[in-house]
Amino acid sequence: MTAAENEVVDLCRDLIRIDTSNFGDSSGPGERVAAEYVAASLAEVGIESTILESETGRASVLARWGNQDSPRPGLVIHGHLDVVPAQAADWSVDPFAAEIVDDYVVGRGAVDMKDFDAILLAVVRERQRAGRIPDRPILLVFTADEEAGGQLGAHWLVAEHREWFEGCTEAIGEVGGFSTEVGGKRLYLLESGEKGIAWLRLTASGTAGHGSMRNHDNAITHLARALVRIGEHEWPVEPGPSMLLLLEKVRELTGLEGTPDELLEHFGPAVRMIGSGLRNSTNATMAQAGYKHNVVPGEAVAYVDGRPLPGHHETFVSRVQDIVGDGVRVEPYHEDIPLEYGFEGDLVDAMTVSLLKHDPEAHVAPFLMSGGTDAKAWHKLGMTSYGFTPLRLPGDLDFTALFHGVDERVPIDALQFGTRVFDEFLDLA
CATH class of the missing domain: 3.40.630.10 (Zn peptidases)
Structure with a gap:
């Protein structure tokens, strides 16, 4: 030794x-x-x-x-x-x-x-x-x-x-x-690139008021709808050069064909990391709203961890804004570039x-x-x-x-x- x-x-x-x-x-x-x-x-x-x-x-x-x-x-x-x-x-x-x-x-x-x-x-x-x-x-x-x-x-x-x-x-x-x-077969994965960072702040505005009264302009409700849209959104599969080479290697090792998602399922639990290289991603991570149980707040804020693929960084924030729709403002508070x-x-x-x-x-x-x-x-x-x-x-x-x-x-x-x-x-x- x-x-x-x-x-x-x-x-x-x-x-x-x-x-x-x-x-x-x-x-x-x-x-x-x-x-x-x-x-x-x-x-x-x-x-x-x-x-x-x-x-x-x-x-x-x-x-x-x-x-x-x-x-x-x-x-x-x-x-x-x-x-x-x-x-x-x-x-x-x-x-x-x-x-x-x-x-x-x-x-x-x-x-x-x-x-x-x-x-x-x-x-x-x-x-x-x-x-x-x-x-x-x-x-x-x-x-x-x-x-x-x-x-x-x-x-x-x-x-x-x-x-x-x-x-x-x-x-x-x-x-x-x-x-x-x-x-x-044993396969060693070498990182030849990484997704970008787009940490986003989502802000919903509404009408503040008493929690016991009807309120059709509730900021928390607006924000919740936006977060559900993000959580349910299916980003399209758009593999770049590194992931295309990986997919070809999986075909070689397994002798099987299939969609990119199906091929990467051969990695088992590791697909949670490796599969993320196929598409942009957005995950809600934090939410903040309100200050008292019986008060409807006028604003609600959530934070989303966005990770764009190489070549998608410039348009990523606007695409997320399209997903959440009107009434909730999407803005980046920390960004960094993807690499490949x-x-x-x-x-x-x-x-x-x-x-x-x-x-x-x-x-x-x-x-x-x-x-x-x-x-x-x-x-x-x-x-x-x-x-x-x-x-x-x-x-x-x-x-x-x-x-x-x-x-x-x-x-x-x-x-x-x-x-x-x-x-x-x-x-x-």
């Missing part, structure tokens, strides 16, 4: 035990303690890093590594340090204790994404000790605030510290490289070969991710980004349910597999 395989579990557990819950308003503990842990782990093997804070405690870590004199363009390898909050009462174990249960590391961030932070640290530390430095410039970036859109993390770094990224043309990050099973990159080139080859080297019977295909990552920030600098956190998973594990889920966990042998694959990747990238 390599040094990286030996220490990756401890690194992952240490990171999980550092609570970096991000509530979206800087009320949480921040990332500073985790950033210091990462910086110390790199310093221990002679890699100098810099901690940058966008606000007090909101810390990101950057370190130059690899052959900085190489004429090759730079590669950004990034992970985020923050996690979504966890309600401890819902969990079977303390979400920040990083307990090992049935050969899984359990804790908030085990999947999203302190697993990859640990894999990256373990591999970099092993290679640095052995003098196996990649022959291209590498920028290691561990960011703050990804779980709230990255305005205090990756986007802030791009706006305020662009000089760190000079010469970097490609990036590797989260939510790709994990395995699933289709047609009895060609599934080709040296970086894609390096990811594919490194996976197949350590799992020769497997298959590889791209997919469009339902959520967003820090790749949206790197895109502003013209970088091509892919998701590549290599994990070989049990076929019966409902992995996609663990993102932001209760009892989030990652198999120990998947972490160790990830170090082997990522070490191979760095030789090829």
Whole structure:
């Protein structure tokens, strides 16, 4: 067993035990303690890093590594340090204790994404000790605030510290490289794009009055009708290049035909994430109205998480307005662009070969991710980004349910597999 395989579990557990819950308003503990842990782990093997804070405690870590004199363009390898909050009462174990249960590391961030932070640290530390430095410039970036859109993390770094990224043309990050099973065969999914973000505010106005009286202009009723329309709306299937390649791979593995939705049902529960890449989506997430039981309010507000496909971002808000109809105003309060990159080139080859080297019977295909990552920030600098956190998973594990889920966990042998694959990747990238 390599040094990286030996220490990756401890690194992952240490990171999980550092609570970096991000509530979206800087009320949480921040990332500073985790950033210091990462910086110390790199310093221990002679890699100098810099901690940058966008606000007090909101810390990101950057370190130059690899052959900085190489004429090759730079590669950004990034992970985020923050996690979504966890309600401890819902969990079977303390979400920040990083307990090992049935050969899984359990804790908030085990999947999203302190697993990859640990894999990256373990591999970099092993290679640095052995003098196996990649022959291209590498920028290691561990960011703050990804779980709230990255305005205090990756986007802030791009706006305020662009000089760190000079010469970097490609990036590797989260939510790709994990395995699933289709047609009895193992398939690794590489993220070659991600949907956009269109977080929307819906506002309904009406006539305020006494709750005991007839009221045909009730703002809450208007809003409720709009939310039902959104909930019942069937967005059309409009797959882009990544999803078309994935559908073709499913046909190959199963030997079956069918509609795109029927083909993706072969992924089982994972279809909740993977199937989202076929169409735009809208989900109501919050509602606010009223201030007293017997008072009809004059306004009601709801929030909708919208995710447009690449090529649909510019028209998405107007399409949602058409769905809800007159009487309810739809406006964005946070937007970010969708991304999609060609599934080709040296970086894609390096990811594919490194996976197949350590799992020769497997298959590889791209997919469009339902959520967003820090790749949206790197895109502003013209970088091509892919998701590549290599994990070989049990076929019966409902992995996609663990993102932001209760009892989030990652198999120990998947972490160790990830170090082997990522070490191979760095030789090829």
